[in-house]
Amino acid sequence: MRLLVVGSVALDSVETPFGAVTDALGGSATYFSVAASLLTGVRVVGVIGDDFPKGDLEKLAPRGIDWSGVVQAKGESFRWKGKYSFDLASRDTLETRLGVFADFKPQIPRAFADTPYVFLGNIHPALQLAVLDQVKDPQLVACDTMNYWISSEKETLLKVLKRVDLLIVNDEEIRQLSGDWNIHRAARWVLSQGPRRVVIKRGEHGAFLAETGKSFYCPAFPMEEVFDPTGAGDSFAGGFLGYVARTGDLSSAGFRRAMVYGSAMGSFAVSSFSVGGFEGVDPAALQTRVRSFKDLTHFDVAEAIG
Amino acid sequence: MRLLVVGSVALDSVETPFGAVTDALGGSATYFSVAASLLTGVRVVGVIGDDFPKGDLEKLAPRGIDWSGVVQAKGESFRWKGKYSFDLASRDTLETRLGVFADFKPQIPRAFADTPYVFLGNIHPALQLAVLDQVKDPQLVACDTMNYWISSEKETLLKVLKRVDLLIVNDEEIRQLSGDWNIHRAARWVLSQGPRRVVIKRGEHGAFLAETGKSFYCPAFPMEEVFDPTGAGDSFAGGFLGYVARTGDLSSAGFRRAMVYGSAMGSFAVSSFSVGGFEGVDPAALQTRVRSFKDLTHFDVAEAIG
Numbered sequence: 001m002r003l004l005v006v007g008s009v010a011l012d013s014v015e016t017p018f019g020a021v022t023d024a025l026g027g028s029a030t031y032f033s034v035a036a037s038l039l040t041g042v043r044v045v046g047v048i049g050d051d052f053p054k055g056d057l058e059k060l061a062p063r064g065i066d067w068s069g070v071v072q073a074k075g076e077s078f079r080w081k082g083k084y085s086f087d088l089a090s091r092d093t094l095e096t097r098l099g100v101f102a103d104f105k106p107q108i109p110r111a112f113a114d115t116p117y118v119f120l121g122n123i124h125p126a127l128q129l130a131v132l133d134q135v136k137d138p139q140l141v142a143c144d145t146m147n148y149w150i151s152s153e154k155e156t157l158l159k160v161l162k163r164v165d166l167l168i169v170n171d172e173e174i175r176q177l178s179g180d181w182n183i184h185r186a187a188r189w190v191l192s193q194g195p196r197r198v199v200i201k202r203g204e205h206g207a208f209l210a211e212t213g214k215s216f217y218c219p220a221f222p223m224e225e226v227f228d229p230t231g232a233g234d235s236f237a238g239g240f241l242g243y244v245a246r247t248g249d250l251s252s253a254g255f256r257r258a259m260v261y262g263s264a265m266g267s268f269a270v271s272s273f274s275v276g277g278f279e280g281v282d283p284a285a286l287q288t289r290v291r292s293f294k295d296l297t298h299f300d301v302a303e304a305i306g
Numbered sequence: 307m308r309l310l311v312v313g314s315v316a317l318d319s320v321e322t323p324f325g326a327v328t329d330a331l332g333g334s335a336t337y338f339s340v341a342a343s344l345l346t347g348v349r350v351v352g353v354i355g356d357d358f359p360k361g362d363l364e365k366l367a368p369r370g371i372d373w374s375g376v377v378q379a380k381g382e383s384f385r386w387k388g389k390y391s392f393d394l395a396s397r398d399t400l401e402t403r404l405g406v407f408a409d410f411k412p413q414i415p416r417a418f419a420d421t422p423y424v425f426l427g428n429i430h431p432a433l434q435l436a437v438l439d440q441v442k443d444p445q446l447v448a449c450d451t452m453n454y455w456i457s458s459e460k461e462t463l464l465k466v467l468k469r470v471d472l473l474i475v476n477d478e479e480i481r482q483l484s485g486d487w488n489i490h491r492a493a494r495w496v497l498s499q500g501p502r503r504v505v506i507k508r509g510e511h512g513a514f515l516a517e518t519g520k521s522f523y524c525p526a527f528p529m530e531e532v533f534d535p536t537g538a539g540d541s542f543a544g545g546f547l548g549y550v551a552r553t554g555d556l557s558s559a560g561f562r563r564a565m566v567y568g569s570a571m572g573s574f575a576v577s578s579f580s581v582g583g584f585e586g587v588d589p590a591a592l593q594t595r596v597r598s599f600k601d602l603t604h605f606d607v608a609e610a611i612g
Contacts, residue, residue, distance in 0.1 A: 039611065087487040181393040184528045205511040206525070217525040217602050219512070222490045246611070256605040283611055290607055296523050297603045299562040305345065305552070305593055 001041030001066055003245040005029050005238075006106045006131050007121020007144075009046040009057070009070055010078040013095075014273060016228050017086050024274035025056050026080065028121045028144070031231035034275045035238030035265035037063035038286055040246040042238075043112045045069035045131075049077035049100045060275070069109050073100040088229055089204075108134040117245035119237060120164070122146045125156035132163050140250065142166035142241055144234075150176045162194040168237050170201045183208065184215075197255060199240065199262075201233045209259050214252060218259040219296060221267035221289065228273045232266040235278075239265030264289040307347030307372055309551040311338050311544075312412045312437050313427020313450075315352040315363070315376055316384040319401075320579060322534050323392050330580035331362050332386065334427045334450065337537035340581045341544030341571035343369035344592055346552040348544075349418045351375035351437075353410045355383035366581070375415050379406040394535050395510075414440040423551035425543060426470070428452045431462035438469050446556065448472040448547055450540075456482045468500040474543050476507045489514065490521075503561060505546065505568075507539045515565050520558060524565040525602060527573035527595065534579045538572040541584075545571030570595040 012026030033042045041064040048054070048070055057067050076099035084091045106127055114136050120128040120143035128143055135141075141164045149157055150173060157177075161167065167174075167190055171183055178186035183200055187210035190198045200208040204226075206219035240262035247254060264286060271277040318332030339348045347370040354360070354376055363373050382405035390397045412433055420442050426434040426449035434449055441447075447470045455463055456479060463483075467473065473480075473496055477489055484492035489506055493516035496504045506514040510532075512525040546568035553560060570592060577583040 181395075182530055182532070184530045188530070202511070205508070206523075208528070215528050215602060216605070217512075217528070218605075219523040219525065222514070222521050222523070224488055224490045224494070226488070253606060257607055260605055260607065287609075287611055290611075294605070294607060296521060299522070299524075299566055299600070300559060301563055301566065301596055301600060303593075305589055305596075 001043050001064070002115065003036055003040050003117045003119070003241055004043045004045065004108070004112055004115035004135070005032050005036070005119045005121060006045040006108075007032065007119075007123060008078055008101055009044070009048050009052075010080055010101070011052070012230060012274065013079070013081040014228055014230050015083040016088065017084070018227055019273065021273045023079070026231065026274060027078065028234040031234035031269060031275060032119060032121065032238035033065045034060060034063065034278050035235040035269065036242030036245070037065045038265070038278070038281065038283060039239070039242030039261065040064070042066065042242070043069055043115055045106050045108055045112065047071045047073050047100050047104045049073060049075045052077045069112055071107070073103075075100040082230070084229065088226055091229075106131050116140075116248075117241055118142070119241050120144065120160070121234075122149075125149055125153045125160045128160045129156070129163070132160075139248065140165045140244060142168055142237070144168050144237065145173060145177075147173060147176055158193060161190070164195055166197045166199065167195045168199045168201065168240070170203070170233060174198070174200055184210070187215075199259070201236055203229070203232065207236065207259055207263060209255060211252065211255075216256045216259060218263045218293065220263060221293065222296070223267060223270065226270045227277070229270050231275070232269045235265040235269035236262040239263070260290050260293045261286070263293060307349050307370070308421065309342055309346050309423045309425070309547055310349045310351065310414070310418055310421035310441070311335050311342070311425045311427060312351040312414075313338065313425075313429060314384055314407055315350070315354050315358075316386055316407070317358070318536060318580065319385070319387040320534055320536050321389040322394065323390070324533055325579065327579045329385070332537065332580060333384065334540040337540035337575060337581060338425060338427065338544035339371045340366060340369065340584050341541040341575065342548030342551070343371050344571070344584070344587065344589060345545070345548035345567065346370070348372065348548070349375055349421055351412050351414055351418065353377050353379050353406050355379060355381045355406045358383045375418055377413070379409075381406040388536070390535065394532055397535075412437050422446075422554075423547055424448070425547050426450065426466070427540075428455075431455055431459045431466045434466045435462070435469070438466075445554065446471045446550060448474055448543070450474050450543065451479060451483075453479060453482055464499060467496070470501055472503045472505065473501045474505045474507065474546070476509070476539060480504070480506055490516070493521075505565070507542055509535070509538065513542060513565055513569060515561060517558065517561075522562045522565055524569045524599065526569060527599065528602070529573060529576065532576045533583075535576050537581070538575045541571040541575035542568040545569070566596050566599045567592070569599060
């Protein structure tokens with residue numbers, strides 16, 4: 001298995017204009033793994049409480065996800081409760097109960113230490129550093145973060161940036177991190193802090209990949225029905241790194257393709273509650289979706305004006 | 307000259323975080339024409355007051371703009387005053403003085419009636435219909451509108467839609483017009499009302515072209531410095547229709563290219579106050595910008611997953 005993710009495995013209660021679920025499978029590592037496992041084997045490190053329906057994770061096992069690094073601790077599982085606006089453009093967090101996740105100290109199993117591609121999910125930057133100390137010379141390390149760590153642990157987060165190859169964040173996060181509202185200047189600032197590449201996720205507006213002197217833009221898939229946006233960004237990251245891990249292609253052209261695989265996964269994620277949007281998605285369906293991005297974005301243009 | 311535009315010629319007073327101008331050349335027909343004239347000759351129909359610095363328009367004449375359809379009427383010119391937020395993401399209209407534009411009844415000069423490509427700028431839908439009655443079998447008619455007409459003159463606007471080939475609006479306008487917040491469903495609804503194609507402008511998030519069963523997405527050009535967003539949408543429309551008028555290419559591939567020319571023009575427009583962003587832009591610079599959109603969006607993908 002070529003891809004390791006460290007992050008949250010949670011139970012989400014979500015209300016959208018189209019329905020509601022209670023204690024559904026969620027968490028960044030869960031969405032990430034389900035998406036990535038369409039492309040490569042995934043090892044997960046996380047923590048769940050003794051109230052967690054482990055069978056729900058095991059049902060996902062056939063996809064090629066190794067959950068053996070997810071420790072079951074005494075106490076309550078991480079729960080998140082949120083409600084989306086009528087147009088899904090914004091959401092209110094109604095409740096966050098960290099439970100056992102509050103004391104999560106990721107232990108990378110010895111058998112996982114040589115995984116070549118690593119994704120540091122959104123956890124305390126000190127824990128992200130601790131994970132980096134436990135892995136052996138990975139080919140590529142990517143990380144996520146969130147507003148809470150940017151405001152409270154910026155120094156530590158900057159240490160993480162010095163040690164990762166790729167930062168994957170949303171537009172609000174990169175603005176807050178860089179102190180610059182222009183995302184293109186913000187991306188350039190991040191590139192000066194360590195990572196060779198940065199991906200900015202913009203929800204329905206797509207995603208932007210920046211590397212020194214080059215950039216790539218991939219729109220979100222045009223969807224007439226979006227059911228639940230929860231997990232879209234984590235699924236994007238899973239598709240992106242799943243593709244990189246599968247191919248080992250670290251060229252600019254490879255990362256562009258990874259962006260499209262990520263965007264395709266985001267479009268599956270939002271089509272149902274929890275990870276239900278991935279049901280029935282096989283490699284052929286994935287490839288069809290990926291190729292439709294080409295139809296959506298490509299054009300021909302001559303050397304001179306026609 | 308192959309392109310006719312009917313719309314506003316105005317004096318804008320604009321404040322952005324980077325500076326301010328007073329009574330600068332503005333208006334939808336002005337931005338449209340300056341952009342389009344990089345690609346084709348443009349005929350303008352509009353009205354200005356007796357206080358308008360006509361010389362400022364004439365300075366733009368060398369680009370191939372025929373201003374002879376712009377009537378100078380007794381009274382004050384149309385003036386708009388606005389102020390942008392620190393991040394340019396929103397703006398407040400501080401003052402709108404319609405002046406002579408309030409009584410504008412577009413008269414298409416006989417010599418303009420056979421222009422093959424027509425853009426109905428944002429004027430009263432009844433006036434848009436009156437323009438359509440004055441032109442002879444154009445190859446393509448596109449129209450714009452705004453929230454004010456959508457709420458106050460929807461019936462008349464729907465009559466306009468039945469007679470145009472293309473609607474060019476922004477995301478808020480198409481949501482209001484269709485009553486649907488999902489822009490892809492909204493686009494499908496517009497296509498059921500008459501136009502064969504609809505373009506949705508989304509500012510910094512790019513533009514979307516929908517036709518039955520097909521869609522195309524073009525991002526905004528990544529800019530580290532945006533100076534003044536005023537006129538970006540009108541410049542987009544000018545680039546789009548300027549390209550269509552120049553080439554006469556009404557194929558899907560042609561409209562995709564038109565989207566990119568429109569987006570390129572938008573990027574020039576926002577780089578300075580008023581129409582200053584077009585200064586020094588020649589066809590070669592335009593083509594370089596257009597080709598850079600290809601670098602920004604293109605990727606290769608195999609038949610099967612790599």
